[in-house]
Amino acid sequence: MSGDPGRSGPRPEDAPQGAPRIPGQRYPVENGEESLPQAPAPVTPDSAPRDSAPPDSAPQSSAPPSAQLPPAPRPSASQDPAPPPHQVLKSLLGAWALAACSPRESLSVEEHLGHCGSCAEEALRLRQAVELLHPAESLDLDPALRRRVLGRAMEGRPARIPVPRWAEAYDAETARLDALLKDFGTAEWHAGVDLRWYRHDAQVRRKTTVGGVLGHLTAVDGVVARALGLPDPLGGDAAAEAGSAAGTPRERTEEFWRAAAAPMGRELRGPWRDQSHELVRTLAFAGRGSGLLPVSYGGCALPLRDALVDRAFACWVHAADIAEAVHYPYAPPAPGHLHHMIDLAARLLPTALAARRRDGHGAPARPRGPGSAGRALRVEVEGAGGGEWLIPLDPPPSGPGGAGPAKGAAAPARKVAGPQAPREPAPGRQAAGGEAAEAPPADEVAHIALDGIEFCRLAAGHLPPPEAAAGQHGDREAIREVLFAAAALSRM
Numbered sequence: 001m002s003g004d005p006g007r008s009g010p011r012p013e014d015a016p017q018g019a020p021r022i023p024g025q026r027y028p029v030e031n032g033e034e035s036l037p038q039a040p041a042p043v044t045p046d047s048a049p050r051d052s053a054p055p056d057s058a059p060q061s062s063a064p065p066s067a068q069l070p071p072a073p074r075p076s077a078s079q080d081p082a083p084p085p086h087q088v089l090k091s092l093l094g095a096w097a098l099a100a101c102s103p104r105e106s107l108s109v110e111e112h113l114g115h116c117g118s119c120a121e122e123a124l125r126l127r128q129a130v131e132l133l134h135p136a137e138s139l140d141l142d143p144a145l146r147r148r149v150l151g152r153a154m155e156g157r158p159a160r161i162p163v164p165r166w167a168e169a170y171d172a173e174t175a176r177l178d179a180l181l182k183d184f185g186t187a188e189w190h191a192g193v194d195l196r197w198y199r200h201d202a203q204v205r206r207k208t209t210v211g212g213v214l215g216h217l218t219a220v221d222g223v224v225a226r227a228l229g230l231p232d233p234l235g236g237d238a239a240a241e242a243g244s245a246a247g248t249p250r251e252r253t254e255e256f257w258r259a260a261a262a263p264m265g266r267e268l269r270g271p272w273r274d275q276s277h278e279l280v281r282t283l284a285f286a287g288r289g290s291g292l293l294p295v296s297y298g299g300c301a302l303p304l305r306d307a308l309v310d311r312a313f314a315c316w317v318h319a320a321d322i323a324e325a326v327h328y329p330y331a332p333p334a335p336g337h338l339h340h341m342i343d344l345a346a347r348l349l350p351t352a353l354a355a356r357r358r359d360g361h362g363a364p365a366r367p368r369g370p371g372s373a374g375r376a377l378r379v380e381v382e383g384a385g386g387g388e389w390l391i392p393l394d395p396p397p398s399g400p401g402g403a404g405p406a407k408g409a410a411a412p413a414r415k416v417a418g419p420q421a422p423r424e425p426a427p428g429r430q431a432a433g434g435e436a437a438e439a440p441p442a443d444e445v446a447h448i449a450l451d452g453i454e455f456c457r458l459a460a461g462h463l464p465p466p467e468a469a470a471g472q473h474g475d476r477e478a479i480r481e482v483l484f485a486a487a488a489l490s491r492m
Helices: 086-091 093-097 103-113 117-133 145-156 165-181 210-227 249-259 266-286 288-292 304-325 335-358 452-459 476-488
Strands: 192-199 202-209 294-296 301-303 375-382 387-392 414-417 443-451 471-474
Touching: 086 093, 086 103, 086 117, 093 103, 093 117, 103 117, 145 165, 165 266, 165 304, 165 335, 192 210, 192 304, 192 476, 202 210, 210 249, 210 266, 210 294, 210 304, 288 304, 294 304, 301 304, 304 335, 304 452, 335 375, 335 387, 335 452, 335 476, 375 452, 375 476, 443 452, 443 476, 452 476, 471 476
Parallel strands: 375 443
Antiparallel strands: 192 202, 294 301, 375 387, 387 414, 443 471
8 A cells, every 4th residue: 555556567465475575685876876686596496495385376476586585594593693702791791780781781791700700700899889879778668757747747736635655656556567467468468477475484486377466466455455445356345344354365365366267367457457546546535544544464464554565565576576477677666665665674574573483483582671772783775765774683671560562572673764764862862751762772783784676575585585685794693583584574
């Protein structure tokens, strides 16, 4: 259709089917005249295609012999093109390091690097330089972005019903875990996860899946839900059972897993997230005194404000376990939230020391007189969210006639450095009743220093106690007791 209808001569469709239609060679124009192409050599019967039709069945063509050209010779497989010379390949190293070469050039360069030492060293240096120019960056959003955006928004318009400060860590950690789970597929939901904790100075492991971890968090968060009168994920009327024993976290988790009809997966994400939202919403409306409401964990109880920090800590630890199982990075909490978690673990250390002694796994306490503060160990937690705490090693003495703390009770830990640490009173300052405002100083027998993240991993049962403290000084037995007491804080 695109040809000239007035032009005479053979048409392409008139050419024999067996011969390829290859245009003749063009020649340069000299003196304004174009020289005619030379006629190709005649096609012999031996060079004709084997699958051509017989002469009597082939259509007759009026095309001149010049249109019937022999087939073009095909290069054999053994005739590979010669590789580029060394200088050419060396000049391509910069483009290869920047991934700017064509696939054929990249293949030639990589084959050359296998047997040329000087070029291999140069390529390595160029690749390292490219990494400095283009540092590896995560494509994920900064985990603190949500907190910063909400913080700026709240500065402009404060919330009419703000979340209590002691519940902010739980709100942030549940949101971070939900963002991690958002794009998980079936394979990720059923990836294997190891739950780890310490019991009787030995690490215990329980294998489950990502869905099983979320079921564990749902079941144990239900302890807080029961205390607030919200529905219990294990069933039953939480308001009617508010005074009953809630069961230990392990018992609740096992019951939740047994009740699951099928392998736990993405269907748990919605109920778990709804429960965490309802907890935070209820706390925002609960009022100032709600932080002192007791929350029973079966064998022990915590005030609601500490229970929420504990649940935030568990959410972060298990989110990191999930991220490790699917080979995904996971950042630690914000420094302010991390400090609340470290402070709670440090304040629980005296109770863990007393529990170990009652169970026969710790060294016996040394009695102290009525006017003595007893021995103490200084725990220095370094990094963001850190501080210093004095951990009493000996229980307080009982008063006359059995008055005073019960036998085996633990003296409270005291924060001496860090955010919101109490100020030291002036020497010789007296209380209003004439008694000394400051207790006699404790006998500091040991000092340990460790990183904040390492301290949290120790309290979560993820780090063996002998490997925890980076710096140790003083009574070795006291140091060992405190480190193993920190690991004993962990639970399923």
